[in-house]
Amino acid sequence: MTASPWCALPSSAEASLSALQAPRWFSANRDKARAERYFLLYSPVWMALMALMMLTGWAKTAGNLALLAHGCSVAAPLLLSPLWLRDRAAPWHASYAFKANLYIFVFGFYGNYFGSEYFFDVLGMVYRFPNATTTLDSALVGSGKQQVPVIMYLYTHAYFMTYHTSAVVILRRIRSSALPFASLSFPLAIFVVGYFWAWLETKAMANPTLAGAFYYEKMDAMLSYGSVIYSTYFLASFPFFYFIDEEKRWSAKYTLLVALAVSMLGFYLLDFCAAAVGKL
DSSP states (O other): OOOOTTTOOOOTTSOOSOOOOSOOSSOSSHHHHHHHHHHHHHHHHHHHHHHHHHHHTHHHHSOHHHHHHHHHHHHHHHHTGGGTSSOTTSOGGGSHHHHHHHHHHHHHHHIIIIIHHHHHHTSOEEEOOTTOOOBOOOSSSSOOSSOOBHHHHHHHHHHHHHHHHHHHHHHHHHHHTTOTTHHHHHHHHHHHHHHHHHHHHHHHHSSGGGTTTEEETTHHHIIIIIHHHHTHHHHHHHHHHHTTTTSSOOOHHHHHHHHHHHHHHHHHHHHHHHHHHOOO
């Protein structure tokens, strides 16, 4: 009887999925490459949906259910993608698309449920969405003065999928190009891509269209020093996300365990930063 993909751990005897040695952007694993292309092609779509919400003022005027519907419309094309982004001969939960979504869901949940408290109390982030009444955040971590709307979990799923997939594509190109000092360029690229997305998200979200609803108390400090702290999310996560089905196929169970471990690593890094910085 064949073992369930959920229970199977990566096997050292399994053939490498990175069989092609030429420099490449997308995975040699067709299942993974198909999902990577889809995630990147969808990125301008979710960005347009977010821009539409900001420019029309929906973020401030829409009701709770309307905001949740918008959040679902942003995340659903990713969360449902394992239904069509898979090899038909394999179950949907063995696909890379499912494992990538599972990982990002777990890591994004950590980032909102626990990590947001550090952004509130250390980095000076302010949420004021009285119309987003469905909230979920930690009961014990942080001061508890602010709450995290559930819509942020949905938006984060789209953000993080783009951030992680773009990082994987860049990191693969570096690893497959036989560059000099590759052992140094790999971790450097992790930091550069992580800092880029952390800075860009901060700049894009804390904009005049959301004035009063979402902002940072010290925007200049957040863009410079705070973005370094935010990038610790990705320093913890990018190297592990990169290896999902890259050289060996991971089981969904193994993916879940790694996502939980990376979330704990991110927790440590945030707390170390809080101890070092105090408050921006």
